[in-house]
Amino acid sequence: MNNKKVQVWLPLLFSLTMIAGMYLGYKMRDNMPGKSFFYTEKRRPVQEIMDLIQNKYVDDVKIDALADTAITAMLNKLDPHSVFIPAEKLDGINEDLAGKFYGIGVEFNIYNDTINVINVLKDGPSFKAGMQTGDKFLKVEDSTVAGNKIDGDRIRKLLRGDKGSKVDIVFLRGTEQKKVTVTRDAIPLYSLDASYMIGNGVGYIKLNKFSQQTYHEFMDALLELKKQGLQKLILDLRDNGGGILDEAVEIADEFLPGDKLITYTEGKHVAKKEYRCRREGQFEKGALVVLANEGTASASEVLIGALQDWDRATVIGRRSFGKGLVQEQFELSDNSALRLTIARYYTPVGRSIQRSYTNGEKAYYDEISNRFHDGETQSADSVKNDKSKVYKTPGGKTVYGGGGITPDYFVALDTSGFSISTAKLYAKNVPANFAYQFYLQNTASLKNYKSPADFIKNFAFTEDNWKSFTTTAAKDSISIDTVSVKEKADIINRIKSSIARQVWRTEGMVEVLNTDDNTIKKAIEVLQ
Incomplete structure (x- = not known):
């Protein structure tokens, strides 16, 4: 009898238990991670x-x-540096930060609708396959790439691919058609443009960004310069737009002693985090000059701010960009990404150098171009420091927040050799194109120069060379017969630097350009 009663009530008991469980689950939903199951936002x-x-x-x-x-x-309603990165652009951005990509290892330019190889990475995939400077691409796999209005983005997509994958290339060398199979491999994206000894114990290092490889590249260069007698250093961060914060911090540690504060970050949802020196640096005592301009931003400003705040370096050039926001990159479900501002960074004395962006993104970026129009790039008296945010360094120097980093020595932008004609020359890349053809015609003699310094000292750009260049410019409808003496000297220096780039890549170009650079001259003057 009792068993029959239990059987009658059992379904009802199960139902009540299930309802109770559902009710408790509903009540507990707000305490559950993700508010899942019964919760619908x-x-x-x-x-x-x-x-x-x-x-x-x-x-x-x-x-x-x-x-x-x-x-x-x-x-756009947040800040100018919080950005959405579509999936098709993400690989390129990540490659830049990683400091490498997978490809065939050539630099190219498009002349007369033809892809010309202007440099082959030594010991890279194309070098091993036998390709040379001056080769002209005809086909990549089944795609014809000559004479069909191809652009740089499309050819890059054809040449890049997974590590170890192969690509068939048909090219023209002189009048002979050749075919090679190139195996793709890692191609470095160097963040160090140049490092060399200028003389009298003065060394020079130029960084163009802060990627995952920057500190390693910097240390290799610094230790090599020390072997060559480095006593004083010029660190060139002009037009370095920043990158990975930790890399800038590691480099700062090489210049600052003890456990000095390098920077700290803080945000509404991010706890304060301090970055301090952790080890004995390789260049804590030698005289140090850092070069900056309006293109110097973000991680570069972290490094400069730390060195200026601790009175460790003399800053020369023009006011830096003024980016004091920290971004974190979040990968999204469709392989796109959100780079979101999560914190502000502050220099050791507590200044945020972030410029105001309350008037919107356009006004924010227009402020940089306005510096060229309102006289700031020409006169130290026109520099717009935020006088409401004044700080003192331990040595008593006045420094400012709120608008980038103001240099200790101002150097005006040199515009004396820049007319409409020369602007057209550079816009159409005529000096570099001429230098490429000059290199192809004089490869044997140019290889006799042992180094960029040897080239600077002994190479002469003759009057016949100049006449040849004016003829080349005329083909692009640019007349330079009446340029000033100063303009002519500047153009010739650009051509020489481009020739040096063909032989020694970016290092050769930078070393030649620096011979006529007023900021470099001021840096040497200050150091000596």
């Missing part, structure tokens, strides 16, 4: 509108492109 109007457009709009719509536009519009 209210849909936002943004998603509702996207669904309505997709399902009701009169015409076909590329909904993904529309969503990207909506995301960008949202981020």
Whole structure:
């Protein structure tokens, strides 16, 4: 009898137990991570509108492109450095930060609708396959790449690929057609443009960004210069737009003693984090000059700010960009990414050098171009320091926050040799194109120069060479017969630097350009 009663009530007991469990689960949902299972978050109007457009709009719509536009519009309400990175652009950005990509190891330019190899990476994939400077691409796999208006982005996509993958290339050398199979491999994206001894114990290092390889490249260069008698150093960070914060911190540690504070970061959802020196540096006592200009930003400003605040370096040049925000990159489900500002960084004395962006992104970036128009790049008296944010270094020097880093010595932008004619020359890349052809015609004699310094001392750009160049410029409808003596000297120096680049790549170019650089001259003067 009792068993029959249990059987009658058992379904009801199960039902009550299940209902109780559901009720408790519902009540506990707010304490559960992710509020999952029974919880359904209210849909936002943004998603509702996207669904309505997709399902009701009169015409076909590329909904993904529309969503990207909506995301960008949202981020424009935040700050200029919070950005959405579409999936198709993410690989290139990540490669730049990683300091490498996978490809065939050539530099190229497009002349007369033909891809010309202007440099082959020594010991790289193309070098091993036998390709040379001056080769002209005809086909990559099944794609014809000559005479069909190909652009740089398309040829890069054809040449890059996974490590170990192969690509067939048909090219022209002189009048002979050749074919090679190149195996793709890692190609470095160097952040160090040049390092060499100028003389009298003065060394020079130029960094163009801060990637995952920058500190390693910097240390190799610094230790090599020390072997050559380095006593004083010029660190050139002009037009270095920044990159990975930790790399700049590691380099700062090589210049600063003890456990000195290098920078600290702090945000609404990010706890304060200090970055301090952790070891004995390789150049803590030698005289140090750092070069900066309006293109010097972010991680570069972290490094300069630490050296200036501790009275460790003399800063020469022009006011830096003024970016004091820290971004973190978040990967999204469709392989795109969000680079979101999560904190501000501060220099050791507590200054944020971030410029105001309250008037919107356009006004924010226009401020840089306005420096060229309102006289700031020509006169130290026109530099717009934020006088409401004044700080003192331990040595008593006045420094400013709120608008980049102001140099200790101002050097005006040299515009004396820059007319409309020369502007057209550089816009059409005429000096570099001429230098490439000059290199092809004089390869044997140019290889007799042992180094960029030897080239600077002994190479002469003759009057016949100049006449040949004016003829080349005329083919592009540019007349330079009446340029000033100063302009002519500047153009010749650009051509010589481009020739040096063909022989010694970026290091040769920088070393030649530096011979006529007023900021370099001022740095040497200050050091001596």
